[in-house]
Amino acid sequence: MILLVNDLINWGNRSWRLDEITEYLQPELKNRILQIPIGRGVGRDKFIWPLTKNGAFTVKSAYHHLHLISNTYDANKSHSSHIINKATWKTIWKMPTLPKIRHFLWRAINCATPTFLNLSIKMKSNPKCPVCGGEDESIEHALLLCPWVKLVWFGSPLGMKINMQAITTFDCWLLHNYQSYKSKEDRDWALTMISFICWFIWKARCRFVYRATPCSPELVISLSSYAAFEFLSTKIHIPASMITFSESPTLPGTVVVCTDACWVDELKGGVGVVIFDHLGHHLGGLAVVLKAENAEIAEARAVLTGVDLALQRGYKSVRFRSDSQNVISELQTNRTCINWKTSIIMEEITWRCRFFDRIDWEWIPREANRAAHEAAKLGFRTVGLRCWSETPPPSLTMVLRNDGLPCPH
Numbered sequence: 021m022i023l024l025v026n027d028l029i030n031w032g033n034r035s036w037r038l039d040e041i042t043e044y045l046q047p048e049l050k051n052r053i054l055q056i057p058i059g060r061g062v063g064r065d066k067f068i069w070p071l072t073k074n075g076a077f078t079v080k081s082a083y084h085h086l087h088l089i090s091n092t093y094d095a096n097k098s099h100s101s102h103i104i105n106k107a108t109w110k111t112i113w114k115m116p117t118l119p120k121i122r123h124f125l126w127r128a129i130n131c132a133t134p135t136f137l138n139l140s141i142k143m144k145s146n147p148k149c150p151v152c153g154g155e156d157e158s159i160e161h162a163l164l165l166c167p168w169v170k171l172v173w174f175g176s177p178l179g180m181k182i183n184m185q186a187i188t189t190f191d192c193w194l195l196h197n198y199q200s201y202k203s204k205e206d207r208d209w210a211l212t213m214i215s216f217i218c219w220f221i222w223k224a225r226c227r228f229v230y231r232a233t234p235c236s237p238e239l240v241i242s243l244s245s246y247a248a249f250e251f252l253s254t255k256i257h258i259p260a261s262m263i264t265f266s267e268s269p270t271l272p273g274t275v276v277v278c279t280d281a282c283w284v285d286e287l288k289g290g291v292g293v294v295i296f297d298h299l300g301h302h303l304g305g306l307a308v309v310l311k312a313e314n315a316e317i318a319e320a321r322a323v324l325t326g327v328d329l330a331l332q333r334g335y336k337s338v339r340f341r342s343d344s345q346n347v348i349s350e351l352q353t354n355r356t357c358i359n360w361k362t363s364i365i366m367e368e369i370t371w372r373c374r375f376f377d378r379i380d381w382e383w384i385p386r387e388a389n390r391a392a393h394e395a396a397k398l399g400f401r402t403v404g405l406r407c408w409s410e411t412p413p414p415s416l417t418m419v420l421r422n423d424g425l426p427c428p429h
């Protein structure tokens with residue numbers, strides 16, 4: 021019976037005898053075996069590294085080999101992978117951020133970041149996310165979809181809710197963000213913020229992988245906000261109040277009250293308030309008709325309406341968000357007489373806020389305040405007041421869904 025390779029060798033003339041197994045061999049394989057020279061059978065067996073001339077292992081040869089495989093893989097992949105939009109490259113090269121971050125984003129889009137999924141393709145290792153273990157670690161998962169990362173995006177000054185269904189690839193997401201800001205000022209601000217958040221998320225993820233340091237959304241939010249503001253303050257003029265605004269995530273037990281006003285003219289307008297818990301679950305809101313002299317008064321009135329609703333509901337710890345920079349910076353600096361037309365409303369807001377245990381004021385870009393904006397539009401169309409707790413009005417449901425919120429039920 022044949023058990024060992026040795027049994028297939030005719031040691032007399034040092035040739036192969038494959039007759040007994042020939043019916044199991046493909047002709048090609050048989051030929052290849054016959055081509056293997058047979059030694060003298062003296063000396064001890066040893067391990068051979070086939071990629072070097074002398075059979076000894078070197079890191080360099082292994083690296084070259086992996087590089088070769090990866091290139092082969094990329095070449096295969098280019099047939100099936102999507103073409104990256106030219107506008108995306110432009111977005112990256114024009115992004116107001118640090119060169120190293122621009123380079124990192126460029127690599128991310130090129131599938132050149134060592135995520136576990138990318139590594140698994142090249143090295144046949146485990147593709148699962150090292151942080152949550154739930155999904156394969158694609159660049160989309162690592163930067164946008166991992167549960168801890170979602171907290172970063174929502175808690176960041178962008179107040180962004182990542183919609184899993186809407187994300188196809190990282191580059192599409194980036195381009196979508198680029199295109200969704202109407203004014204250059206808002207867009208530059210948001211892109212800088214996005215780039216720094218991505219960078220610090222990736223750094224935290226690597227610290228987790230290599231040094232087992234737990235990923236902290238709070239830390240990433242404060243590091244990225246601080247770095248982004250520092251970067252921006254060297255480029256453009258930012259009001260001092262903006263730099264000192266809250267850089268912490270929304271804590272459990274704290275609710276987020278988003279307010280907005282829709283002002284058409286002195287006789288036509290609306291106010292919207294939408295409330296979320298610290299994870300972005302919708303908790304209700306209101307829409308009410310409003311008459312105000314100008315847009316800024318309308319915005320201040322919207323905040324006051326939000327404060328009242330939070331008080332009625334007995335919330336103790338509240339983060340107020342509005343896209344009105346003037347109103348928010350006045351409230352942050354506690355100077356309520358910058359604009360005399362709104363000063364009385366501002367004083368009223370400050371007075372009523374004594375009844376909370378903890379509050380902070382946060383300015384967010386208009387695009388990040390769509391739910392409240394939609395509610396304000398609804399207020400404009402409503403006769404009187406419309407208040408809801410769980411089930412939002414249909415027009416708002418659409419916005420909440422598009423924002424990727426876990427609610428409404």
Ligand SMILES: [Zn+2]
Nearest residue numbers: 149151152166
């Ligand atoms: Zn994960």
